[in-house]
Amino acid sequence: MNSTAAGWLQFAxxxxxxxxxxxxxxxxxxxxxxxxNHWRVERGIYKLCxxxxxxxxxWSVYVRSILAFSLVAVLFVYLIExxxxxxxxxxxxxxxxxxxxxxxxxxxVTNTNWQNYAGEATMGYLTQxxxxxxxxxxxxxxxxxxxxxxxxGFTRSRTDRLGNFWVDVTRGVIRLLLPLAVIGCLVLxxxxxxxxxxxxxxxxTLAGGHQTIPGGTVASQESIKDLGNNGGGWFNTNAAHPFExxxxxTNIFIIFMLLLIPFxxxxxxxxxxxxxxxxxxxxxxxxxIWACAVGGVSFFETHLGTAGTAAQLAHGATEGxxxxxxxxxxxxxxxxxxxxxxxxxxxxxxxxxxxxGGIALxxxxxxxIAPGGIxxxxxxxxxxxxxxxFVAGLMVGRTPEYIGxxxxxxxxxxxxxxxxxxxxxxxxxxxxxxxxxxxxxxxFNPGPHGLTEIxxxxxxxxNNNGSAFAGLGTAxxxxxxxxxxTMLLGRFAPEIFALGLAGSLARQKPTPASAxxxxxxxxxxxxxxxxxxxxxxxxxxxxxxxxxxxxEGLH
Amino acid sequence: xxxxxxxxxTRGTSLGVTVWDLFYVGLTIVVFAVLLLILKGVERxxx
Numbered sequence: 001m002n003s004t005a006a007g008w009l010q011f012a013x014x015x016x017x018x019x020x021x022x023x024x025x026x027x028x029x030x031x032x033x034x035x036x037n038h039w040r041v042e043r044g045i046y047k048l049c050x051x052x053x054x055x056x057x058x059w060s061v062y063v064r065s066i067l068a069f070s071l072v073a074v075l076f077v078y079l080i081e082x083x084x085x086x087x088x089x090x091x092x093x094x095x096x097x098x099x100x101x102x103x104x105x106x107x108x109v110t111n112t113n114w115q116n117y118a119g120e121a122t123m124g125y126l127t128q129x130x131x132x133x134x135x136x137x138x139x140x141x142x143x144x145x146x147x148x149x150x151x152x153g154f155t156r157s158r159t160d161r162l163g164n165f166w167v168d169v170t171r172g173v174i175r176l177l178l179p180l181a182v183i184g185c186l187v188l189x190x191x192x193x194x195x196x197x198x199x200x201x202x203x204x205t206l207a208g209g210h211q212t213i214p215g216g217t218v219a220s221q222e223s224i225k226d227l228g229n230n231g232g233g234w235f236n237t238n239a240a241h242p243f244e245x246x247x248x249x250t251n252i253f254i255i256f257m258l259l260l261i262p263f264x265x266x267x268x269x270x271x272x273x274x275x276x277x278x279x280x281x282x283x284x285x286x287x288x289i290w291a292c293a294v295g296g297v298s299f300f301e302t303h304l305g306t307a308g309t310a311a312q313l314a315h316g317a318t319e320g321x322x323x324x325x326x327x328x329x330x331x332x333x334x335x336x337x338x339x340x341x342x343x344x345x346x347x348x349x350x351x352x353x354x355x356x357g358g359i360a361l362x363x364x365x366x367x368x369i370a371p372g373g374i375x376x377x378x379x380x381x382x383x384x385x386x387x388x389x390f391v392a393g394l395m396v397g398r399t400p401e402y403i404g405x406x407x408x409x410x411x412x413x414x415x416x417x418x419x420x421x422x423x424x425x426x427x428x429x430x431x432x433x434x435x436x437x438x439x440x441x442x443x444f445n446p447g448p449h450g451l452t453e454i455x456x457x458x459x460x461x462x463n464n465n466g467s468a469f470a471g472l473g474t475a476x477x478x479x480x481x482x483x484x485x486t487m488l489l490g491r492f493a494p495e496i497f498a499l500g501l502a503g504s505l506a507r508q509k510p511t512p513a514s515a516x517x518x519x520x521x522x523x524x525x526x527x528x529x530x531x532x533x534x535x536x537x538x539x540x541x542x543x544x545x546x547x548x549x550x551x552e553g554l555h
Numbered sequence: 556x557x558x559x560x561x562x563x564x565t566r567g568t569s570l571g572v573t574v575w576d577l578f579y580v581g582l583t584i585v586v587f588a589v590l591l592l593i594l595k596g597v598e599r600x601x602x
Contacts, residue, residue, distance in 0.1 A: 061592055064594070071587045075583060078579065078583075082576065097590040098573060098575035098576055098577075484582075485582075488586045493590060493593055500597045500601065502600070512586070
C-alpha cells in the first residue's frame with residue numbers, strides 16, 4: 001500500500017471511530033454535568049474538603065476558585081520536583097533545578113505539558129505520578145469545567161450563577177477522565193506499552209556496550225496524556241518511544257484518544273442547550289479544519305519534501321520521521337496533536353517541510369478550536385461563533401443573537417479581549433526574545449526557520465499545546481521564565497474573559513427566534529464561522545508567517 | 556517535546572531553599588496577582 005492510501009485509510013478509520021462515539025459520549029458528558037445527584041464517592045470528597053456541592057457560584061467566584069486551585073497546584077508540583085531526591089520512588093534522580101521545576105509546574109497545571117527536560121533522566125516515579133500525572137487529570141477537568149460553565153451562560157437566564165467549580169472538576173475526573181483513562185491504559189498495555197515500578201536496568205548489548213533500560217507507569221500516563229490533551233511524555237522522545245507507543249495499532253489508538261473528548265463535546269453542548277443541530281454545526285467546522293490540515297500536511301510532506309534519493313524511495317520527507325509509523329502516521333499525528341492542545345509528538349516537527357510545519361503552527365495559532373483542547377476548544381469556538389453572528393448581524397443591520405441570547409457590545413468586548421489576549425502574549429514574548437541578547441543566545445537556527453521556531457515555541461505555550469519545533473534552546477533561563485509566564489497568562493486570562501462573557505449571557509433573558517434571526521445550524525453559518533476563524537488568525541499572524549514559513553518555503 | 560538531555564547518573568543536591576526558589580515562588584504569586592487584577596478590572600467593567 002502506498003503512503004497516500006495508508007494515510008487516507010488511517011484518516012477514514014479515525015473518522016469512523018470518532019463519529020461512532022460522538023453521540024453516546026457527548027450525551028454522557030451532558031448527563032454528567034446536568035445530573036442533580038451526587039455519587040457517594042463525590043459526596044465523600046466534598047465532605048473531606050469542606051465543599052458545599054449545592055452552592056451556585058457567580059462567574060467571578062468561579063474564576064477565583066480556578067485561580068486559587070491552580071496557584072496551589074503550581075506550588076505543590078514545584079515542591080515535589082525540588083525535593084524528589086529525598087522522597088521515595090526517586091529512582092536516583094536529583095532534585096529538579098529551580099528553573100526547570102517552575103517551568104514544568106506551570107506547564108502541567110495549565111494543561112500545556114511543555115517539557116524542557118528528558119523525563120526518563122530527570123523525573124522520579126513519584127514526581128511523574130503524584131506531580132505530573134495528577135495535574136494531567138486536574139488541568140483537563142478544569143478546562144472542561146470552564147466549557148460547561150460557558151454553556152450554562154447560554155442556558156440560564158436572569159442570573160449570574162454558572163454552577164459550582166469544585167463539583168464540575170470532581171465530576172469531570174471521577175465520571176469521565178478516570179474511567180476512560182483506565183480503559184485506555186489497559187488497551188495500551190495490551191498493545192505493548194510498559195506499566196511497572198521497576199528500577200532502571202543496565203544491560204550489556206551483543207556488541208559489548210552498556211544500555212540503561214528505564215521503567216515506569218508509562219501506559220497509565222500515556223492514556224491520560226492523550227485523553228486530557230496534555231501531551232507530556234514519560235520519555236524524551238514522547239510518543240516516538242517504543243515503550244510509550246509500541247506499534248501502528250497503539251499509534252492510531254493514541255490519535256483516537258486525543259481527539260475523542262474534544263470532538264464529542266459539541267454534542268454535549270447541543271444536548272445541554274436543547275438543540276442537537278447546534279452541536280452538529282460546530283463539529284462540522286472542527287472536522288473541516290482538521291481534515292484540511294491533515295490533507296495539507298500530508299501533501300507537503302509527500303510531494304514537496306521528496307528531494308534526494310532516500311526521500312524519493314520512501315515517498316516523502318523522512319527526516320525526523322519514526323520509521324515504524326511512516327509519513328502517514330506522522331502527518332495525521334502531527335495535525336491531530338496541534339489542532340487539539342495535546343502537543344504529544346511521534347515525529348520531529350522541526351523536520352517537517354516549511355509549509356507542513358507552517359500548517360502545524362497555524363493549527364496552534366487558530367486558538368486550537370478544531371476541535372481544540374479538552375473544554376478549551378469548546379469555549380474557544382463558542383466565542384468565535386458569537387463573533388461570527390455579530391459580523392452577520394452588522395451585515396443585515398439586526399441585533400445578533402446566538403442560542404437565544406443577544407450579542408451586544410458588552411459581549412463583544414469580552415470576546416475581543418478573549419481573542420486578543422493570545423496574540424498579544426505570543427507576539428510580545430517572541431519580539432522580546434528576538435530583540436534581547438538573552439533570547440538571541442538560545443537561537444540555534446538564524447533566519448526564517450529560527451523565527452518560525454520562536455513563534456512556534458510561544459504559540460505552543462500560550463495556547464497550551466506543548467509540542468516544540470526544537471532548534472531553540474528553551475532550557476535557557478530566559479525561555480524557562482518567559483515560557484512559564486506565557487503558559488500561565490495564555491491559560492487563565494482567556495478563561496477570565498470567557499467566563500465573564502458567560503456571566504453576561506446568563507444575566508440576559510432569552511430572546512425568541514424571529515424571522516430575522518440568523519439560523520446558526522445551517523451550512524451557511526458553518527462556512528461563515530470557518531471564514532471568520534481563518535481571517536482573524538490570518539490577519540493576526542500573517543506578518544510573522546510571511547517572514548518565517550513563507551520566506552523559508554518559497555526560498 | 557523535550558529539548559534537553561540530562562544525565563542518567565545524577566545525584567541529590569544539598570537540602571535548603573535557594574534564592575531561585577524564593578524567586579520562582581514570588582514569580583508565581585506575582586503572575587496570579589496579575590490575573591486577579593485582570594479579573595477585578597473585568598468586574599469593574601461589568602458594573
